[in-house]
Amino acid sequence: MSTVLLVHAKGGPPIGHVLSRTAARAEVHLLALSELPAAVASHAANLCASVTVPAEEERRDLVSLIVRRAGDVGAGAVLTFSEYAVVAVAEACDALGLAGAGSAAALARDKRMMRETWRRHGLPQPEFRPVATRTDLHEAADALPVPMLLKAAWSAGSTAHQIIGSPGEAEAAWRRSREVMAASARLGFAELHVAEADAHFVVEQIVTGDAGEWFDEPGWGDYVSVEGVVADGVFHPVCVSGRMPTVEPFTERASITPALLPAGLQDRVVDLARQAVDALGLRDCGTHTEIKLGAGGRMWLIETAARFGGAMTVPQIEEVFRLDLVGMLVDHLLGRPVAWPERALGPEQARGAAGSLVVLAVDGDGAAWRDRRVWDFPAVKEAVALSEGSDLSVVPESSLPDGAEVPVYDPDGGANTMAALCLLSAADARTVIRDFTTLVDALPSVLPPAAPVPSAAAKTALAAPAVHKPVAAAQKAAPAVQKPVLTVPAVRKPAPAAPEEVPA
Known part of the structure; x- marks a missing residue:
């Protein structure tokens, strides 16, 4: 049986999905650069021939670590689905003489070089x-x-995005972005191979999108992503995923497969994605290209990644188009023949629709919830009336456990302040948007309220020997609507482990 070394780090498709599909095609040896989610860790031993957690000193030369481990297990392919490990794995594949993204992987990571190209x-x-x-x-x-x-x-995941409304705001934006990047690195959401990557930034014009000329119905966001793969240097588009409008500044709320673009418009979008990927010169890898849609048929490239889309993009494609992209990529990297779609699949080829929703503590207009709530998926499942035939589930490894307090949404932290990731299967994409709208509207009322936090004086009274019933603790004021002063780690300090980030 062929052998694969799978390099795991934060981000990307759910590792449970990736592991099961990879293990179905080859013997898997897992190199875990990030801690496995609790929901997956117990199954990893059954799916993998080995699980290696390298010591901190071994990680300092990540390419050498990957090359050495691949040699130890006799890997015929090395791959990762994490944005943060793409460059290291590409360089290791080059050193090993194995199929991989190639030296162009850095162009699909560094937004400065990407835009210059x-x-x-x-x-x-x-x-x-x-x-x-x-x-x-x-x-x-x-x-x-x-x-x-x-x-x-x-x-990744819209982390550290700062809108600058005037030149006078530049200084504060610079300081805040650097703070957020440092905090994200402490959480493990940072480039793993390139030195000083957290000090590299790009500033760009904000172009005005307009979804109305691209979609026949409201509810769609003004950008899409083209999912695809590069095999032997040839780009193969798979499908186009749509979005709901983002939360300020540009945090993704929901992804929908397929996007309901008319065929002619989908062809235009896919053609631009092909030009973007071809320009970067990628060799063997998944791709995820985001494109902004404007009035008058205008389009702008947002970015291309040398890996499949994160969150539930890959599982959505598997459900809707019956394509196991993980397994197909594994086969290709191992030299097996793969029948990639002849052209991008659209609504006509879809079997129903699927979407993923990032649960953030904001309403449909992007305004912060008025009070704190506790994540409780069973309560959501029971209380929210969705369309007939729709099925809602939660992705455990990308969600806080039931009973954990929903973090305050931090616009600077992007998806790092998510509480959960939900997956919806429905009859069609219109139903997905309608049900997600219903769900977002219902969450702040159907989720249980967070327990009131006692004041310092009340805490002292509660700690004293109880001779009689203590006076009721004073209630903590609800969090302000404006951006919190502290960044993601401070917001997410409660005991439950934070969910995996889900960059698009």
């Missing part, structure tokens, strides 16, 4: 400037039209 090829994208220092940012803020967006060049 697309600019040389004349592809449509927002105006941009690379930023490495505070001075760079101030110069860019003076040169680009406002509003503009500051983003970390190696981030």
